[in-house]
Amino acid sequence: MIIMNCLGLHVTLLGFTVPDSMMQVILAEDENLPLQTHKFAWSLARAMRLGGADVQLISVPQVSNYPKMPQVLFRGERFSEDGFPGRTLSFINLIGFKHITRGIACAVQARQDIQSHGSHVILVHGVHSPFLWFAVAIRRKNRKVIVLMTDPPGVMLPTDGRLVRTLKTFDAWLIKAALKRVDGVIALTQALVDDFAPMVKGLVLPGFLDKYLESVPQLKPIKREPGKVFRIAYAGGLSVAYGVDRLIEAVMGIEDDSIKLDLYGKGELVERIKALSDSDKRISYCGSLPPAELAACLQNADLLVNPRPTGQDFVRHSFPSKLIEYMALGVPVITTRLPGIPDDYLRYMTIVDIETAKGLREAIVKLKMMSQEQRVKQANEARDFIYSVAKEDMQGKKIVAYFNSLVTGDFS
Secondary structure (H helix, E strand, O other): OOOHHHHOEEEEEEEOOOOHHHHHHHHHHOOOOOHHHHHHHHHHHHHHHHOOEEEEEEEOOOOOOOOOOOOOEEOOEEEEEOOEEEEEOOEEOOOOHHHHHHHHHHHHHHHHHHHHHOOOEEEEEOOOHHHHHHHHHOOEOOEEEEEEEOOOOOOOOOOOOHHHHHHHHHHHHHHHHHHOOOOEEEEOOHHHHHHHOOOOOEEEOOOOEOHHHHHOOOOOOOOOOOOOOEEEEEEOOOOHHHOHHHHHHHHHOOOOOOEEEEEEOOOOOHHHHHHHHHHOOOEEEOOOOOHHHHHHHHHOOOEEEEOOOOOOHHHHHOOOOHHHHHHHOOOOEEEEOOOOOOHHHHOOOEEEOOOOHHHHHHHHHHHHHOOHHHHHHHHHHHHHHHHHHOEHHHHHHHHHHHHHHHHHOOOO
16 A cells, blocks of 8 residues: 555755756757756656656756866856746856756755755666765655666766766766666666666666657647658757667668758767768758757658667666657657567567668668558657657656655555
């Protein structure tokens, strides 16, 4: 029997849930694109509220280290957004100092808010060591600490220098030590639970169907009229790590002037894409757009692609949140067979098993050669499936039930 719903489950979400106005400034200034984290964070907050929890937000903006993000000093402030009370924490955005000052801000600015809120649960969004260790330090018998893992600790990027790699290695050690002290884990994939928190009862939750998608015009099963242009689209990090270079090569190798590739986002490939678009008019760089505007553009595509390679160390633990959005838009989807994608999702997509430009090209051509009726059927079935499993209210009920089981000790 779950009793906390009657008493009122109080949750502090400690993470990256900042107001939209703040995120717009970050998107304009930061070289990287933390948009998926922002959307996920707000879906998480809304889902918990829909599940019956009383949620307060304690957050920092997810920003790159200076100079990729030119702002150095971030001052904390209180805010109210979409009915949620919240505050941002102060920190210095310099490598090393960022973690230290965020930890200090937790102790100085966040502790009293958590106490005043009477939080039964502190949910730490992401494997961020200052947040994890602060939450563990104030953990009590009647205050559970749960971490939401979207990535493994210490992911190395090709652009990381020696200092960054050294700091990430130390940070990963801190995170793994903290994970031994938490009460529960919510993770995008089972591998994250198995590899980093096998001692606790975990909840696997691939992601959310973001609320804004429900307001996109004509977001319903639609029959697409055949046209002269076959439009392929990708949205996300424009990076070699995400396989975007292979996608571009695949499209450029197709001798068909009716094919167009639209690329949305930020990353190290932007300048190369702009240069390629001058020589091959089928390639277009479309910039970085707000979520609702981006969704409307993607819905006008004939095919959406997730080309992320599966050979990288971190992919065993990853589920690309863009796949939920892709499926919800009623457009056919091609993806590589990432191990973190559940089997019941894979059956609604076209899978690329040969992860080369040639393999992507063959999958694109094969799908283009399908009849319009076949493509529409595949896309609409995927849309119906994702709406049946990933809406915020459905996921919120699972999350709050999981919290209650940990708080009350009732795992029946």
